[in-house]
Amino acid sequence: MIEIINKQIVIDGKPELIMCGEVHYYRLARSEWQDRIDKLKDAGCNAVASYVPWLCHEPLEGEFDLDGHTRPELDLGEFIDLCEANGLYFFVRPGPFIMAEMKNEGIPFWVYEKHPEVIPHGWDGAEATTRTLDYLAPGFLAAARSWYAAVMAVVAPRLHGQGGSIIGVQLDNEIGMLSWVSNCPDLTEHVVGDFTEWLGRTYEADKLQERYPFHRCDADVRLAAIRSPEESYAAELLHDLGYYMRDRFARYVAVLREYAEEFGVRDVPFFVNIHGTGGGRGFTYPIGISQLYEAYTQAPGYLSGSDIYFGDLTVSNFQDLYLINGFMDAVHLPNQPLTSLEFECGDGNYGNNFGGRYDVSAADFKTRMCIAQGNRMINYYLMTGGSNYRMDQQLGDGNDRVAFTGERHGFAAPVSPEGELNYTYPRMQRAIKTMMAVKDKLAVMNEEHDGIAFAFIPDYYMTEYRYPKSEKMNEILKNIEANRAYGGWEIMGRGMLLAGYRFASADIQNKPLDPAATPVLALPSARYLSAAIQRKVADFVIAGGGLLLYGEVPQLDMEGKPCTILSDALGIQVEGIVQNGPHSWPSVIAEGWAAGRPEVHTHFAQRLAPGQNDVILRLYDSGFVCGVEATAGRGRAIVIATAYSGDVPLFKTALERLGAQAGLTHDNRYLGIFTTSTVNNEGERFVHILNLDGFDKELRLTDRGGQLFGGRSIRIASKDGVMLPIGMTFGEVRIVYSTAEITAVSQESLSFRLTQAEDVIALDTAREILPSADYSVEEQDGVKLVVSRKHAKVDDQLTVLFA
Incomplete structure (x- = not known):
């Protein structure tokens, strides 16, 4: 019996810490399976994970091989049974999409050929540049249901509690990621029609006509109007399309779960993984959370899992990992724990050219931070390398293999395609064994916090689709992107951690904000913020909360309409902005309790009329105010409305004045x-x-x-x-x-x-x-x-x- 209780994974009544390694059985000869399992066990892991590639198991429609009758390495059941015989749990990832450098992201070629209507077109009707599909298109769902019927017939009798070792099933992989990274929303005729129906359920008729002044009942008109939006409704489309896609992804996940349960897979957690790290940073990771949190919070029985690709963990990026773990936890249901479903390990040499060379501390550090923040499951990806076989069907694409990385795959893994250990394995092994030595303790521990939370606003990261020709869309998104992370993370977030603060994150968009539960809130703020959230933050301060605002005091709502609820409550007026120019290098001087600091250069500042509030920062020469300490009701706010430097003592003093002490x-x-x-x-x-x-x-x-x-x-x-x-x-x-x-x-x-x-x-x-x-x-x-x-x-x- 597997239960999700109190942010714990409880198996047969005992809280468990799952340390897992990804081993792609289909990329290994059967004779190699035991050797790779031995190396995974030697590393200290107690579980194995693997994708199950639809492309390999049903290369031709209706011709399944899940028992190895065409290729011995495709015997999924035998591999799962071997893992169980070695005393290991199993985590299965059947797609339909699996990515993993597979052709078509793991979707069989025949699906595209049989159902061309599911291939999306994006802005201005341009063809999708990735191999994404319309998730909810009837043709695709029918094919996916058939795939689930076949694969779940192998999975169901091997579930934990049914005599097997499978403790979790991932539903699809990196949902919405391909469309987001290519800025190509899935605007098939089916999707646009579904979006139109969603709009009708969301808005009253008069309001909807005001937002979208075109004939929505005409399929051709609405298709053109959505694919090539006019500027008059571009901001509204940006907002609504993001909300619709959240709903669409959640419905897709629910359908896949329905299929899994229909074919006997029940009473195990269903996982949804979150994409978004890139370039060794986490700035875009919350886009994945924003896209998918409705999918894994829609009902009990779901868990979310991170994809962690940071490379080395250093002073430049450690706050990113801390923050994204916090953001995931902020949107979770009360019982949902943190997990990581793709936890980067190995040496980073993904190009097989020594272009990546991670320090041995990389996996160790990330493991330690994630476990400290309450992760109950980590899946090391990719634990072992392997090879990509040639398909029997000639693809005519230059290699005919199942994947596009050549013959060898996973050359950066701690265990090479040939089974050799690389230099990262011993340190990773040390980290895993250290955690497992005290797993019973760690499985029930929670991080201690210092009465402060870092604000998470999902809508700040709902920026996956922008029409390139829309100035209004780009103006909104440019400002939000400049303020939602970057300085807010690198200056405020990093400064808080270096000052010793242990802090949670708070979803201030969807959940209550109460000073009794969150005495101090750190808010990276853009010029745009919804009226509802501005009201919530203002009420929080008035009720006695402490607010540290870094970035810009919001003046507009998320659709660009004037909204000054928060600044009005704080008694602040924004009179303009100051920026770097070709021959202008504005500097900030500190005064009041912040006095005594060196003058620092800034590339941006808001000009504030402070009213009755105390000034702490102003621009040299002009004297314009850009930082204040304000009071409102029983609370207090410290506003830093400029790109300030990494002054750790400044943030420590500010937080102490707001009532938060680093423990x-x-x-x-x-x-x-x-x-x-x-x-x-x-x-x-x-x-x-x-x-x-x-x-x-x-x-x-x-x-x-x-x-x-x-x-x-x-x-x-x-x-x-x-x-x-x-x-x-x-x-x-x-x-x-x-x-x-x-x-x-x-x-x-x-x-x-x-x-x-x-x-x-x-x-x-x-x-x-x-x-x-x-x-x-x-x-x-x-x-x-x-x-x-x-x-x-x-x-x-x-x-x-x-x-």
Whole structure:
């Protein structure tokens, strides 16, 4: 029995942490399956995942091979059974779309040939540049249902609870991504007709005619009007098309679930994965959340999963990963946990030309941060490489293979196509085994927060489709894109994390905003913000909340109509903007409580009339105000309406003035350190620390004013991470604290990875600690201190033995 309760994955009554690796059975000879499974198990994983490629299993309509009668490696059931025989859970990803560098993204060629009406056209009727399809077109759904009937016949008898090991099913893959990245909305005749019906359900007739002054009942007219919109309704179309696509994707997911359940797949979670990271950053990732959150929050039984492609985790991008995990959690239903369904691992050499070379810390750091933020499942993608076979059907495309990467596939994976381990495998293995050593603890822990939330506005990321000829669309989207991330993430978000703040995210669009639950809100704001959200934020401040606004004070709603609800509530007027010019380099000076800072250059600032509010930032020379501290009702807002610099103390002071104190802090002046903590209901804790820089750092940690680890200084090695226990009990042994990381637990011993020149493990236990040449034992204030005699950089393994 699999249950989703309290943000946990509970299997047969026990909360589980799932560490999974993607192995494409169809890209390996059957004789290689066991070897790759062995390497996955050696890495510490307890589950296997795989796509199931429709293209391979039904290359010709009606001619299925799911049992290997045409190619032995296509025996899906045998592969799942082998994983189960090895004691591993299985996570199945049957598409219909799978991407994975497959031809047609894994859709058989015959689907396109038989149903040409499902191939979309986009703006101005241009043909789609990707191999996307109209998800809800009757022809495509009929073919997809037939595919699900065949594949679920293999899956259903192998479900956990039915005698098998399958614990989850992913419905499709990266839904909407192809259309978004190509800016080509799926505007088939069917979609435009469906959109028209949706508009009729959404708006009253008079309002709808006002928004779209053309004959919507005429199929040809509406097709032309939507594909080539006029400027008079371009902003309305931008808004409505985004909302419609959310609804369309949710309906598509519900249909796929209906098919799966029709063919016997029930009582396991159905997953929807979220796309959007790119170029080593997360700026566009929330577009995937915005597109799909209605799909996985529409009913119980769904889980969302991230696609994490960041490369190395460094000071430049660590806040991106922290924020997108928070944004996912912000839109979740109360019981839904975080998971990651494509968690990048390996060396980044995707071009097979040594053009990518990730540091060994990459997968380790991302694993540690995601686990600290509550991820209950991570699927390492791609764990093993393989090969792309030639299809029996001649495709005439230059190689006739099932994929477009050549013969070898997954050359960046920790396990190469030939089964060799690359240089990233040992560090990834260390991270996985560290998590699994204490999986029972981590499976029920949640991150601790400091009374502050980072605002998430799904509609700020509903920018997947823009008509290239529309100035109005582009004006709105340009401003939103400039303010929704970038400075808000890189300056405010990064500054908050470097100052030691552990913060949640809040969906301020769809959920209540209450100062009792969220005392302080950090809001990256654009010039455009809906009236409903402006009203909600204004009421939040008036009711006693603290607001840190970075970016622009909103002056318009999301369709470009004047709306100043928030600025009016704060007693601020916006009088204009100042920008860089060919020979103009505006600078900002600080005053009031922010005074004493150096003057800094800015490329943008709003000119504010502060009213009765206190000025904290203004432009040199002109004296225009661009930063204020405002009061409204029982609350307070600090507004930074300029592109300011990464001044960590400024953000720390601002948040403290708003009432938020950083609970977990350190004293290393070089920053470049990420810290957070997790706790369970028994008060057991882990302190998570990442040294993101390439040099060792010495620090002392303070928690709510009290020193941790007995006040000892801790040295965090270059590009290393640690997860240190506090108040953690294993049987009759309680770890009061430890500067070493737990690696194994048994009745007779506790094993650790040493991190210091002299590690200290403080134990509260009546059990006798057996003597060892590796450590000494002394008592202090009723606690037994186990002091390592080994330097971590010489030998980092230590086992404490008990009688």
